[in-house]
Amino acid sequence: MIGITTVRGADEETPVNDPDTDPAAVTGDSAQGTPTLEFEGTTPYEDYVHASVLTGLQQPLSDDPGEMAFLVTTQVMELWFTLLVHEWRTARDALFKDDTERAMEALRRSLTAHRALNDSWRPIAALTPAQFNAYRTALGEASGFQSAMYRQVEFLLGDKSLSLLRPHRGHPRVHAELEAALAEPCLYDAVMDHLHRQGLPVPREVLDRDVTQPWTPHPGVEEVWRQVYAGPQGSPLVALGEVLTDVGELVWRWRSDHLLATRRAMGAKAGSGGSPGVAWLEKRAARSVFPELWTARSHV
Structure with a gap:
């Protein structure tokens, strides 16, 4: 006892x-x-x-002891995705109401969560091909791109895709949630709406854009951020721009760490679930989040 x-x-x-x-x-x-x-x-x-529910969810499908680390790491990441979605939705909704204090609090909390998410790679980041292959067949057709919660993360970042709802048609509740998320404005849409109400020249076509489509860089938005950063450095809008830049950097690091861990474990092999593996991840890692925040820096 x-x-x-x-x-x-x-x-x-x-x-x-x-x-x-x-x-x-x-x-x-x-x-x-x-x-x-x-x-x-x-x-x-x-x-x-x-x-007891959380600790009962681990059900390895191979006899290899290393599979447990892979399974737990993946499940922990799903929980961090859930928290990020919560925080970014909170920030988005607050910005639509011009409640910048609440939005900034949520965004800053999300930075801590995202750093923990990125650190979640550590248990499996250095897998050798032999170690990964010892239980890879247990994954079957399972692949990270099928994660519904990660798709919610991407949608909130403005990376919308109707086709990526298709894997979830067999799960009506999840499919409906993703459909709703696709139709909702992303976090950056709320930022543009807020900047417009602060008197900045956000282009009308940006404010009226089809939010079911992926965000595409716009020179008018770049000019808005140039004006923000050319102004007083202690302003609330610069602070907003910087916390969004922190978010964008952490997303880039997450994608890069995913790419590196995959390349180290399996090289250029095709991924599970029919994905092209490293080639797919390279394409994702090359995308900037809130792109005009980065390009505007060249003109300040």
């Missing part, structure tokens, strides 16, 4: 509370009351976190 040690006497063992492992054994000034150790059902912690 956790927290119990025994003292052996002449004829018996007497249980003794161990203060290093049993919180009920803490006494004196350091005690802040006796913790509840008895519950009729599951613990409140379990009811809130659903830890």
Whole structure:
């Protein structure tokens, strides 16, 4: 039993509370009351976190011990995607209301989450081909591009694609959520709307664009950011531009780390699920997020 040690006497063992492992054994000034150790059902912690659900989701399909790291890493990434979607939606909705304080708080929180997401590569970033091949067949047709939550991430960044909804037609709830996300403005659309209301010359065709289409760079938006950065460096709009640049940089690093980990583990082989593997990831990594924020710097 956790927290119990025994003292052996002449004829018996007497249980003794161990203060290093049993919180009920803490006494004196350091005690802040006796913790509840008895519950009729599951613990409140379990009811809130659903830890047993999370820790029961790992079901390796091979006998290779390395598959567990790959599976857990992938599942952890899905949770970070979920948090990023939450934060960027919060920021987007706040910007449409010109609530810059709430938007900036959400964007800054997303930076911390995204750094943790990027760090999630570490357990599998240095896989050798032999190590990956030991359980690769267990993946079957599964591929990261099929991740519905990552598609939500990409849609919020303005990388819209109707065709990438097709893998989810067999899951009505997920497909409906992606359809809704495709039809909603991306984070950058909300930024443009906010900049327009601050008196900056955001082109009308940008404000009225079809939000189901991917964002394409526009020279008028580049000029808007040039004007922002040519102004007072302590302004709220420069601060907004910089936190968005931080987001864009972290996305680029995420894509680059994905590319490097894949190239290291499997070289130029075709990816699972029919994807072209490294060639696909190279194309994705080359795309800038919030592109005019980067190009405008050449003209300030």
